Amino acid sequence: xxxxxxxxxxxxxxxxxxxxxxxxxxxxxxxxxxxxxxxxxxxxxxxxxxxxxxxxxxxxxxxxxxxxxxxxxxxxxxxxxxxxxxxxxxxxxxxxxxxxxxxxxxxxxxxxxxxxxxxxxxxxxxxxxxxxxxxxxxxxxxxxxxxxxxxxxxxxxxxxxxxxxxxxxxxxxxxxxxxxxxxxxxxxxxxxxxxxxxxxxxxxxxxxxxxxxxxxxxxxxxxxxxxxxxxxxxxxxxxxxxxxxxxxxxxxxxxxxxxxxxxxxxxxxxxxxxxxxxxxxxxxxxxxxxxxxxxxxxxxxxxxxxxxxxxxxxxxxxxxxxxxxxxxxxxxxxxxxxxxxxxxxxxxxxxxxxxxxxxxxxxxxxxxxxxxxxxxxxxxxxxxxxxxxxxxxxxxxxxxxxxxxxxxxxxxxxxxxxxxxxxxxxxxxxxxxxxxxxxxxxxxxxxxxxxxxxxxxxxxxxxxxxxxxxxxxxxxxx
Amino acid sequence: xxxxxxxxxxxxxxxxxxxxxxxxxxxxxxxxxxxxxxxxxxxxxxxxxxxxxxxxxxxxxxxxxxxxxxxxxxxxxxxxxxxxxxxxxxxxxxxxxxxxxxxxxxxxxxxxxxxxxxxxxxxxxxxxxxxxxxxxxxxxxxxxxxxxxxxxxxxxxxxxxxxxxxxxxxxxxxxxxxxxxxxxxxxxxxxxxxxxxxxxxxxxxxxxxxxxxxxxxxxxxxxxxxxxxxxxxxxxxxxxxxxxxxxxxxxxxxxxxxxxxxxxxxxxxxxxxxxxxxxxxxxxxxxxxxxxxxxxxxxxxxxxxxxxxxxxxxxxxxxxxxxxxxxxxxxxxxxxxxxxxxxxxxxxxxxxxxxxxxxxxxxxxxxxxxxxxxxx
Numbered sequence: 001x002x003x004x005x006x007x008x009x010x011x012x013x014x015x016x017x018x019x020x021x022x023x024x025x026x027x028x029x030x031x032x033x034x035x036x037x038x039x040x041x042x043x044x045x046x047x048x049x050x051x052x053x054x055x056x057x058x059x060x061x062x063x064x065x066x067x068x069x070x071x072x073x074x075x076x077x078x079x080x081x082x083x084x085x086x087x088x089x090x091x092x093x094x095x096x097x098x099x100x101x102x103x104x105x106x107x108x109x110x111x112x113x114x115x116x117x118x119x120x121x122x123x124x125x126x127x128x129x130x131x132x133x134x135x136x137x138x139x140x141x142x143x144x145x146x147x148x149x150x151x152x153x154x155x156x157x158x159x160x161x162x163x164x165x166x167x168x169x170x171x172x173x174x175x176x177x178x179x180x181x182x183x184x185x186x187x188x189x190x191x192x193x194x195x196x197x198x199x200x201x202x203x204x205x206x207x208x209x210x211x212x213x214x215x216x217x218x219x220x221x222x223x224x225x226x227x228x229x230x231x232x233x234x235x236x237x238x239x240x241x242x243x244x245x246x247x248x249x250x251x252x253x254x255x256x257x258x259x260x261x262x263x264x265x266x267x268x269x270x271x272x273x274x275x276x277x278x279x280x281x282x283x284x285x286x287x288x289x290x291x292x293x294x295x296x297x298x299x300x301x302x303x304x305x306x307x308x309x310x311x312x313x314x315x316x317x318x319x320x321x322x323x324x325x326x327x328x329x330x331x332x333x334x335x336x337x338x339x340x341x342x343x344x345x346x347x348x349x350x351x352x353x354x355x356x357x358x359x360x361x362x363x364x365x366x367x368x369x370x371x372x373x374x375x376x377x378x379x380x381x382x383x384x385x386x387x388x389x390x391x392x393x394x395x396x397x398x399x400x401x402x403x404x405x406x407x408x409x410x411x412x413x414x415x416x417x418x419x420x421x422x423x424x425x426x427x428x429x430x431x432x433x434x435x436x437x438x439x440x441x442x443x444x445x446x447x448x449x450x451x452x453x454x455x456x457x458x459x460x461x462x463x464x465x466x467x468x469x470x471x472x473x474x475x476x477x478x
Numbered sequence: 479x480x481x482x483x484x485x486x487x488x489x490x491x492x493x494x495x496x497x498x499x500x501x502x503x504x505x506x507x508x509x510x511x512x513x514x515x516x517x518x519x520x521x522x523x524x525x526x527x528x529x530x531x532x533x534x535x536x537x538x539x540x541x542x543x544x545x546x547x548x549x550x551x552x553x554x555x556x557x558x559x560x561x562x563x564x565x566x567x568x569x570x571x572x573x574x575x576x577x578x579x580x581x582x583x584x585x586x587x588x589x590x591x592x593x594x595x596x597x598x599x600x601x602x603x604x605x606x607x608x609x610x611x612x613x614x615x616x617x618x619x620x621x622x623x624x625x626x627x628x629x630x631x632x633x634x635x636x637x638x639x640x641x642x643x644x645x646x647x648x649x650x651x652x653x654x655x656x657x658x659x660x661x662x663x664x665x666x667x668x669x670x671x672x673x674x675x676x677x678x679x680x681x682x683x684x685x686x687x688x689x690x691x692x693x694x695x696x697x698x699x700x701x702x703x704x705x706x707x708x709x710x711x712x713x714x715x716x717x718x719x720x721x722x723x724x725x726x727x728x729x730x731x732x733x734x735x736x737x738x739x740x741x742x743x744x745x746x747x748x749x750x751x752x753x754x755x756x757x758x759x760x761x762x763x764x765x766x767x768x769x770x771x772x773x774x775x776x777x778x779x780x781x782x783x784x785x786x787x788x789x790x791x792x793x794x795x796x797x798x799x800x801x802x803x804x805x806x807x808x809x810x811x812x813x814x815x816x817x818x819x820x821x822x823x824x825x826x827x828x829x830x831x832x833x834x835x836x837x838x839x840x841x842x843x844x845x846x847x848x849x850x851x852x853x854x
Contacts, residue, residue, distance in 0.1 A: 026510070029534050030521065034512035039495040061509055088511060089495050107509035127509070129500040139778050139814075152552070153496040330497060330554040331490035343489065 009057055012078050016060055016102070019070040024061040024108070032056050035085060035103045039153075040093035041349050041412060042438050045405075054100030056083070061108045065183060065191055065221045068104070072219070073189035075102055075467050081478065083469050084215035086127060087154035090162050091349070092437025094214040098471045099478045106157050109221060112136055121180055121196065123224040126157030142227045145172040148433075149326055160220045163212030165433035167325060168262040170386045171288070172228070174433060176211045183222035184210050187463035196224035209458070214435055215469040217462050231288035234262065236318025237298055239283045239310035244268050245361065247281035248383075250308040252357050254285075255388045257304065259297045262286045263322075263384070268364060270380035271396075276317065283310065284318040345408045347399040349439070351419045355428030356390035363393055363426050370418040374411065376401035385432060392432040395419075416440065436473050444474025480568040481526040484561055488526065491519035491557045498549035498559075503786040504542045504793075507803040513542045515549040515559030522566045531566075536575050539566040541797045544804070545664065546786035547754040560791065567666030579796045580665035587670065591654065592624040593661040593795065601654050604631030608638045609652060616649035618724075619687035621678075621701075623694035624657050625825040633693050633825055636851035637721065643854050644733040648691075651681040658697040663704070664792040675700065675710040683713045690716060691724045693847055695752035695824045702756065720752060721847050722761040722823050729768045736853040739771030744849075745817040746776070747808055747831070748784035749824035762823045762846050769853050777811040785811070787822075787830035794826070805830040812841060819844050 009027075016025045026032070032055045037043035057080075062068045075082045081101030088095045097103050109127035115137070116122070122144060124133060130151035137143055146159060147166040158164070160182070165174040172178065181196025194206050210220055241247040247266045254261065263286040267275065272282040285301055287294040302312060353363060360383060368379050381395035397415055402408035420430045420443045430440055430447055445452050452474065459466075459475050470478040481488065496516045499505050504513045511517055521538055525531045531539070545560035570576055576584075586595035602609045604627070620641065622634040641648040659674025678701065682690055692698035702718040705711070712718070728734045744766060752758050759781045766772050779785050788794075788804025809831055812820040820835060822828055823846045831843040 028512075030538055031510055031512040034510070034514075034517045044493070059510070085511075087496070087499070105509060105511070110509075131500050135778070150495060152498070152500050324554075326497065327554055329495055331493045331557070332555065333486070333490070343493070 008078065012074070012080060013058060015074045015078075016058060016071065019067055019074065020060055020062060024063070026059045027057065031059055035059055035088070035097060035105070038088040038090055038093060038095040040091045040096070040437060040439065041347065042093045042409075043088070043096045045409070053096075053098065056097045056100050056103040058101075059103045059105055061105050063108045065185060068106075068185045068219050068221055069189040069191055071102065071104060072185060072187060072467070076188060076465050079465050080467060081470050082467050084157065084161065084219050086156070086158035086161075087129060087150065089150040089154035090158060090435060090437060092431075092435045092439040094162060094435055094437035094469070094472055095158075096438060098438070101467075104219065106219070106221070107155065113222070115140060115142070115227070117142070120227050121224050122227050123196070123222065124156060125222055126160065126220050127155055129153070129155045130159065137227055138230065141230050143230050144178065144225050144227050146175055146178060149329055152326070156223060157220055160211050160223060161214050162435040163433060165385050167384075168288075170264050170384070171260045171262045174385075176208060178226045179207050179211065180224040180226065182207055182210060182220055182224070184218045184220050186218045187465075187468045212435065214437065214472050216459060216473045216475055217468065232290045233294050234286055234288040234322075235294050235298060236284060236286045236315045236322060237301065238285075238313040238315075238317040239305045240272075240278050240313055241281040241283060241305075241308060241310045244281045244364065246308045246310070247283050248357060248361060250283065250305050250310055251383075251386060251391070253304045253308070254301055255386055257300060259300055260287070261297070261301070261386075262288045263318075264386050265321075266383040268381045271382050274380060284321055286318060286322070345402045345405065347402065347408055347412045347415065348397070349412065349415070350394055350396055350434065351416060351430070352392055352394050352432045352434045353419070353423045353428045353430055354385070354390065354392040354432035355423075355426065359426050359428045360391060360393055363422060363428055366422045366426065367393075367395060367419050370422050371395075371397060371415060374399060374414055374418065376411070377415070416443075420446070438472065441472060441474045479526060479529070480565040480572070481522055481562070484565045485523075485526060487557045487559070488519045488523040488562045490555055491516055491559055491562065492523050494555075498552040501548040501552050501783075503544040503546050503548060503788060503790070503804050504800060506807065507788075507800050508542075512538060515543075518543060519557075519559050519562050522562050525566070525569075531570060531573065531575060533575070536570055536577065539563060539570055540577050540580065541793070541800075544750075544786045544788065544790035544793055546750040546790045548786060551754055551782050563791070564664065564666070567664070568668055569666075571666035576666060577796065580667075580792070583661050583665050583792070583795055584667045584670055587657050587659075587662060587674065591657055592628055593657065594624065594628050596628045598654065601627050602650075605634050605638060608635075609650060612649040612652060614649065614652060615686040616647045617687060618646050618648040618689045618691060619682060619685045620648055620650050621655060621658075621690055621692050621697055622650065623655070623692065623697040623825065625829065626693050627655075629829050630825040630845065633828070633845045633847055636845070636847045637693055639851045639854070640725070640728075640734070640847060644728045646728070646733075649685055649687070651685060653681075656681060658700045660696045660700050661792060661795070663700075668708070672708050672710060675705045675708060679705065679710055679712055682716060688716060689724070690718045691721055692718070693721045693823070693825065693845065695720060695749045695756065696826065699751045699755050720756070720758055720761070720823065722765055723758065725765045725847070725850055726761045729765065734850070734854070736770050738853050740769055740849065740853055741771040742818045743773045743775070743816060744819045744821050745774070745812050745815050746780075747787070747812075747820060747822040747827060748781055749822060749827045750784075750786050750790050752823055753784055754782060762821070765846060765850065766821065769849060775815040775817070777808070777815055779811060787824075787827040789826045789830045794829070801830060802833055805834055809834040809841070817841060819849070821846055821849060
């Protein structure tokens with residue numbers, strides 16, 4: 001006899017097929033298993049260690065905004081969770097479908113709708129993988145200049161929902177700075193659009209409500225992004241400073257001077273030693289654009305670096321870094337962050353906090369101290385994504401020696417608790433671009449303080465049945 | 479399990495954030511996370527740890543990898559997920575879990591000597607008159623292959639015309655070419671593959687040829703690179719060439735004279751086995767450059783980054799719908815450069831693209847050798 005539950009599933013399946021066609025709905029076991037996790041530590045741990053999680057019931061591939069809307073309406077009728085999924089390349093677990101239900105893979109929404117060369121903008125659906133959009137633009141002589149390390153494996157929808165940053169963000173900004181307008185399907189199925197204009201004073205900018213919402217407030221289906229002519233040149237320079245403080249001083253003065261580096265990375269002493277075999281603090285900087293402007297900025301940079309005691313290491317280390325800028329995420333025999341927990345009981349993650357220049361120096365010192373109190377913990381960091389007011393710290397935290405899967409997970413959260421306590425005490429934010437997901441969901445109340453209630457009210461209003469990616473961003477558990 | 483031999487590749491691949499998914503031939507059609515090199519390796523690795531496959535895993539092993547090498551081209555760790563799939567397919571055959579399409583290929587090659595199940599007696603039907611007058615032995619052996627002879631026989635006709643025009647001492651395996659065995663290897667029938675390889679090499683020996691020329695890159699790759707790794711050696715002193723390499727020699731030595739200007743805009747598709755696997759990228763382009771009246775432009779994805787026609791890995795037999803969708807990508811790129819002829823140098827690719835271009839007035843698919851024959 002068919003149980004009530006399976007009958008409900010059968011009805012839902014047929015409702016979905018009616019919207020999308022059978023070829024765009026799957027309940028195949030192997031296919032559903034492929035969506036159980038993502039590339040976050042927790043997302044990688046789940047399938048390997050057989051943690052009990054609900055496998056998604058259905059994977060759906062909408063091709064149009066209307067189909068997304070219809071699926072969400074049906075999900076509301078069935079009160080079924082919906083987890084939007086693009087590349088699944090987030091590192092905080094935002095795309096893990098914690099409560100099963102429907103995984104909405106948006107990668108068939110991959111059309112470039114318009115490239116406007118006069119007004120320098122591209123309008124596209126959000127299922128495009130980042131590199132694919134970049135290739136399409138490159139073919140016409142443009143770039144959208146958003147190059148996160150995951151550009152091969154994550155898509156526009158993920159960049160927007162995760163509020164991501166690329167390696168050129170110091171010049172070009174995070175994804176929010178690149179978005180002119182968006183189309184969003186709200187959790188109830190209603191479709192809204194924001195105006196794709198350079199700026200507007202007509203009330204609050206709703207783009208910012210959905211950027212970083214991690215699929216909890218709807219599905220972003222279309223975006224208009226700024227594009228740039230391909231830069232004529234990109235030049236690199238590297239420096240070695242006596243210590244981290246002097247490197248920070250150089251960065252602060254570079255930014256105050258109004259220079260616009262594409263990349264600006266500073267390694268702490270541990271990372272300088274480990275990766276660059278240098279004693280001190282290693283810096284790589286790049287400028288792109290037309291030759292004269294790039295040269296002028298490099299000359300100014302060299303003056304500032306010299307004044308802060310930096311030794312000029314020439315262009316080669318930076319050029320090498322650029323060529324191998326994605327290397328660290330490829331699998332290695334010696335292990336990499338993504339292998340942590342997958343084949344071992346080791347923990348690995350990055351806690352990408354951000355704050356003022358004053359914050360960064362103090363946070364580096366204090367987070368390091370706090371984390372190294374945990375058994376088996378190592379710590380090294382670099383700093384990038386700069387603003388006139390500060391930047392981001394990127395500590396690579398590995399913990400080894402857990403005796404069981406439970407202890408491994410406990411150490412993972414202990415690591416984050418210890419760091420977030422320092423971050424909030426010193427006035428920083430716990431994440432610059434990795435987002436919240438499962439990892440930081442428990443700290444959102446602290447991060448937002450009183451204003452979290454405002455965010456929660458918005459969630460309740462937009463998603464009364466809590467169908468959109470439940471359990472994420474600190475919103476209600478299912 | 480055969481997978482034990484590639485355990486490292488499978489284990490490492492499954493820890494990647496899918497840095498090659500954006501180029502994977504099958505994923506770019508289905509857009510499913512299950513159809514990524516990473517997930518396929520993950521399934522294989524779990525099967526290896528478990529010691530057996532679950533019945534529902536078998537289709538993913540077989541139907542969803544073109545073994546095109548694009549994942550390898552984009553992998554800094556140099557993981558060839560296709561090799562993992564081939565090992566998994568061997569294990570599935572050994573476990574008696576091969577799908578019906580694979581079993582049919584094995585049966586067809588056993589009974590008729592070709593994977594398509596066409597009568598063995600028809601192998602040379604399109605070139606019967608030419609075959610009759612060929613000598614038993616010659617300096618150059620032309621090996622056409624099953625896809626050429628049964629699906630694109632005009633490639634073989636053009637090849638023989640060019641050999642004659644250049645005055646090359648040439649022949650074919652007159653008693654009937656054995657299949658090179660590549661489809662058997664793709665489907666996991668390794669012992670049958672080795673038997674095919676031995677038959678091919680015996681045939682080569684009997685012709686006394688010092689040079690073997692192939693129009694099919696897969697046949698060439700088997701003879702030049704793969705047979706030896708399965709313990710089947712080529713006769714001493716024999717050189718294996720793709721037709722494009724041999725044509726270049728003929729053209730550079732002045733043995734081929736052209737009388738007709740083609741006056742066509744062309745682009746060239748690098749077949750996976752010829753390009754990424756054998757790294758023969760320039761000879762076909764150099765041949766085109768030497769033909770009269772060719773206006774040439776590369777497609778956006780070319781050479782190492784060329785997209786697969788979709789028919790690699792046996793997909794034409796196991797998942798034709800996927801092949802048809804995949805082939806549209808390359809045809810679309812050819813249109814983007816306003817080509818009138820999409821040139822390739824592989825009968826399998828030609829079949830794939832022809833499914834799209836036969837109905838078009840402004841874009842046709844042709845093999846390199848057909849263009850050379852046309853310009854004579």
